[in-house]
Amino acid sequence: MFLSMLAGILWGTAELSWAERLHVLTRSDDAPRGVSLIIWQWRVPRVLAVALIGAMLALAGVLMQSTLRNPMADPYIMGLSSGASAAAVAALIWLPEGVVQMIGVPVISFLGAGVAFAMTLLLSVRRGHSLDPNIVILAGVAISLMFQSVTSFFLYIGDPHASRSALGWLMGSAAGADWADIPVLVAGFGLIAVPAFRYAPSLDAMLLGDQRALALGVRVDRLRVLVFTGTVLLTGLAVSVAGIVGFVGLILPHLARLLAGARHRVLLPLATVLGALTLVIVDLLCRTLLAPEELPLGVLMALFAAPPFILILRRARRAV
Template structure:
């Protein structure tokens, strides 16, 4: 399988390119092929209004969604390795619940003047960071190394606490503000712009390069902590690095597009089925598949009920169930 990895990765990049082009060319606004060509080439006769739709809305949205999908898939692959748990995902440490509670509190309770200055994305990122800090604090024991099982249990406890807070805020909130908060909770890329691209690209590049650099250590981690340490792998440092990389990628993704589930759980498994478990080939494949799938789902969210737009979480849940069932069947056969 590894020998065919470059070809398979090339095919995944081609798929990503096709869905990104489709995301730019198609949408709720009707644009002829001649107008599309004129807009993309910045011709003088290109319609100004349609050019603004393509260059100021569709292109940055497609790029941001691709970066978010790649980041979540990368974070999921790293978390599954760090915790040696196939059901681990980027939200396992309470990140989504913390971000949800902070964002919903801001939408429902804070005055609009404060949220306009601070911004819901900033509040969501701070909430994710707070949940991560609590999970890590509950997991750490003086004089003992970090236990993956304790991390999982602490993440579940923190998630339940913040989910309760979110439900409490929604129950007491104004119906109109509650509807806005629910829309954010289900995920949407409708508010993305060019200003979101640099931070998403910077975080993905930083974590992706470091993960590829330590790919051999990540492979050794799958053998267990004792064997990895015997091979010279600093397991504890590596695990903390993965956690901080995950909170960076996931926090930014949640801040920009809300809660986007299933990408970090399903896509790493799909990448393993295609190219195997070696991280040097797994990481690029997971990132490209995550980007392609999320861009395709976002395009469908825009088109299916046009001019209305479906939340990302609705279609992702529908599309994630069949491959997840197939993965579980495959795991049972290999058990």
């Protein structure tokens, strides 16, 4: 992790000599002002933000897969990404530029994710019945499809320049991350990660099924609501900073299970580290492969996630 983050700080689209890099990192008086700006105001906060976003999405993926007992569950399954996308695209295309700058696309996308989450829960909850994981997944799929249609409609009828800007956001990028985002991401991650580790035994029990978990003293519905709320916070913050970055919450929890098994006291920290490590490396490749052009983070992440996903599917088929 340390080496990958150091590489993310030292390399990028700007060509810097090793002497300049060392002068900047050591805070030497010989460091050029422009290079110091590139390193400390652009690269360092970007690398920290990407690491936190990867950890948050991987943590949310573990929590969703465990509480829903579905290997295909991920942080976006409850329509969060679609709701955030629709809200951000609507703002970029329809609202005046001054209003968007005043409110901020991150805040708007976070509100869209919250609306999608609320709609999914309303479709899933039945009076007098516990939350059914299958109903939650189906409701999330329905809400996702609805908001995806809304997003596509806005992109089709919107101004081409505004639509291009919205498409860039939808593909995912951490280019706009700055120091102001770091405290918010750290607070959001800590607010969910600490209780998640505390509830690790309950998450282990959830894998046995609702009835056995209830027999072991786990309040299943309460735990699910807590996990869903935490997932909204983690995913909404991640989307608000970097846009839509798929596959992190779907693939990396499976890779962590292959390495360490299903015990959540080990699985949770391992998955978060893998998420942070993977996204830092992918973001570095986005900045360097076609430098000075930058690839979208979501596109390259999906490309790298395909081989592990195929491997997991093949293992699952052999197990069946």
